[in-house]
Structure formats: C-alpha cells, structure tokens
Amino acid sequence: MKVGYLGPAATYTNEAALKQFGSEAELIPMRTIADVFLAVGNSQLDYGVVPVENTLEGGVTYTLDMFGRADLDEIMICAEIMLPIRSHLMVAQNGPKSLNEIKVVLSHPQALGQARGWLQNNLPNVEIVEETSTSRSAELVAGRTDAAAIAPILCAEAYNLKVLASDLQDADFNQTRFFVIYKHRPRWPMPVLNNSDEGVPITAIMISIKDKVGTLHAVTDIFMRYDINLVRIESRPSKQKAWDYVFFIDLQGQPGQPHVANALHELASETTWAKVLGWWNRSSKV
Ligand SMILES: O=C(O)C(=O)C[C@]1(C(=O)O)C=C[C@@H](O)C=C1
Numbered sequence: 001m002k003v004g005y006l007g008p009a010a011t012y013t014n015e016a017a018l019k020q021f022g023s024e025a026e027l028i029p030m031r032t033i034a035d036v037f038l039a040v041g042n043s044q045l046d047y048g049v050v051p052v053e054n055t056l057e058g059g060v061t062y063t064l065d066m067f068g069r070a071d072l073d074e075i076m077i078c079a080e081i082m083l084p085i086r087s088h089l090m091v092a093q094n095g096p097k098s099l100n101e102i103k104v105v106l107s108h109p110q111a112l113g114q115a116r117g118w119l120q121n122n123l124p125n126v127e128i129v130e131e132t133s134t135s136r137s138a139e140l141v142a143g144r145t146d147a148a149a150i151a152p153i154l155c156a157e158a159y160n161l162k163v164l165a166s167d168l169q170d171a172d173f174n175q176t177r178f179f180v181i182y183k184h185r186p187r188w189p190m191p192v193l194n195n196s197d198e199g200v201p202i203t204a205i206m207i208s209i210k211d212k213v214g215t216l217h218a219v220t221d222i223f224m225r226y227d228i229n230l231v232r233i234e235s236r237p238s239k240q241k242a243w244d245y246v247f248f249i250d251l252q253g254q255p256g257q258p259h260v261a262n263a264l265h266e267l268a269s270e271t272t273w274a275k276v277l278g279w280w281n282r283s284s285k286v
Contacts, residue, residue: 001025004036004045010135010151010158016081016178017049032132037066040075040183049081053177056170057113059234059248063179067206067277068239068246077204077278079180087111087134087168090161091148092141099164102126106137107150110176115150115168122165135159179278199281201254202231205264208238208246208273218270226263228253246273254279 003021006013007029017027030036036048051060096102106129131137138155141147156163209215232250253260
C-alpha cells in the first residue's frame with residue numbers, strides 16, 4: 001500500500017500518516033500538497049494524507065482548493081487524523097548561537113501563522129521566508145549560519161539541528177486535522193480506516209449555492225428540519241467567476257442514514273453544484 005504525504009521526511013503530515021498507517025504502508029514524501037492530490041488522482045498512490053484545518057490558523061487553503069478541481073473529481077475522503085502541533089526554533093550545529101544572531105526564519109506558512117505572536121515578541125525584525133513544508137525549511141537551514149527554521153521536533157534529529165527555543169505555538173490547544181484521501185473507484189465496501197463504530201459519524205460536502213436572497217438560510221433550514229448538526233462551514237472563492245464562492249460543510253451523520261440522504265436530496269433545489277466528499281467516524285481521542 002502506497003501512501004503519499006507532504007515531504008520531505010519529518011513533516012507534521014509525515015507524523016499524521018504514521019499515526020494512521022503505522023509501518024504497514026510504504027510512506028512516500030511528495031513535494032507539495034498538490035502533488036499528493038495529483039498522484040492519488042492518477043493512481044500512483046493508494047492514499048494521500050493532507051492537512052485541512054488548524055485550531056489557530058483555520059483552513060489549509062491549498063488543500064481545500066484541490067477539492068474544487070474538475071480533473072480530480074473522483075478524489076474522496078475516507079478518514080481524518082487529529083494531531084497536537086508543537087513547534088520549535090532550530091538552527092544548524094554551526095549556526096546562530098542565540099536569537100540575536102538570526103537574520104532569517106523559514107517555515108511553512110501555517111506554522112509561521114501559528115507562531116505569529118512568538119515571532120513578534122522575540123524576533124520582530126527578522127526576514128520571514130515561506131517554504132513548501134516545515135521539514136523543507138529544516139533541510140535548508142542545515143547549511144546556513146544566519147537562519148532558523150520553525151519545525152516539529154522530529155526535524156532536529158532528521159536534519160541534525162539544535163533547538164534554540166521550544167513551544168512557539170501561540171496556544172497549547174494547537175491542533176491540526178488531516179484528511180486521508182483516495183480515488184473513488186466503484187467498489188464496495190468503501191475503505192474504512194481505523195474508523196471504529198464508536199466515533200461520531202461525519203460527512204463532508206462541498207456545494208455552490210444559487211445566487212439569490214435567502215439561499216444560505218434555506219440550506220441551513222434543510223439541515224435544521226432534519227435535525228442535522230453542522231460542525232463546520234467554510235467558504236472559498238469558486239475560482240470560476242469574481243465574488244463567487246463554494247462552501248465546505250461538515251455535518252453529523254452519514255449518507256446511508258435516511259434523514260441525511262433526504263436532506264442531501266432536498267439540498268439539490270438550492271444548489272447549482274454539490275458533491276459528497278466522503279464520510280468517516282470522528283474519534284474523541286487526539
Ligand atoms: O509543513 C508541515 O510540516 C506540514 O505537515 C504542513 C502543515 C499544514 O499545512 O498545516 C501541517 C501541520 C501544521 O499545521 C503546519 C504545517
């Protein structure tokens with residue numbers, strides 16, 4: 001079984017993939033989140049692990065936008081992984097000895113955002129450089145004497161770096177949610193990964209609604225009438241025309257339940273486009 005994740009080795013996504021698949025799978029680092037989607041889409045990978053949402057920084061837009069691509073229409077979600085996120089400031093062994101010797105800080109934009117307060121308080125004048133992942137920034141600072149990376153602790157060992165400061169995240173409830181994605185082929189049963197019957201059933205949908213007064217109200221009204229709890233609603237530009245949006249909705253329940261099936265059926269009258277992205281059981285454990 002081949003499972004792709006945002007690489008190089010020792011990203012948070014790598015940790016999430018290990019948590020879900022253990023050593024049973026061949027874990028393959030990919031350069032970008034888009035590359036994970038594309039390799040799942042052309043069946044080079046059986047599964048991909050991608051970050052989707054963080055408790056401090058919100059939605060991972062790179063991931064959300066890939067679900068809107070027409071050429072990746074068959075990609076679905078079959079599980080989610082929650083990971084506590086702790087970040088550290090690390091430098092090369094012969095690099096800066098203290099914070100005032102650091103001129104540049106490299107990291108993934110999500111990790112930089114989660115440490116915004118710490119950076120403002122401790123390194124207000126450094127240049128900030130965004131990289132494709134935290135471990136890519138760790139790999140890059142290994143050869144520099146003026147730079148530091150914000151990265152997970154696994155990177156210190158993987159890239160032989162020393163840690164100058166720990167726990168940079170702006171709150172200790174910092175967590176990221178990841179999706180396991182696969183290419184939907186007509187097969188039954190659907191893959192079920194670590195999804196015990198004990199969790200709360202969640203279904204993710206993506207919709208585009210009619211451009212008229214009250215449509216969003218009508219959509220939420222349908223879910224209210226069927227007693228369906230909405231656990232997340234997030235909008236992104238549709239990228240089809242200006243000021244046009246798609247909505248990502250996570251709801252409690254699964255399409256196999258009659259009340260959810262009926263609600264999704266009724267939803268068609270208010271939407272111009274709709275897709276079920278997948279369903280899984282949410283564990284209460286992090
Ligand atoms: O760069 C990494 O280590 C990643 O796995 C990406 C990512 C993200 O995109 O949200 C994953 C978890 C953290 O929130 C920070 C970065």
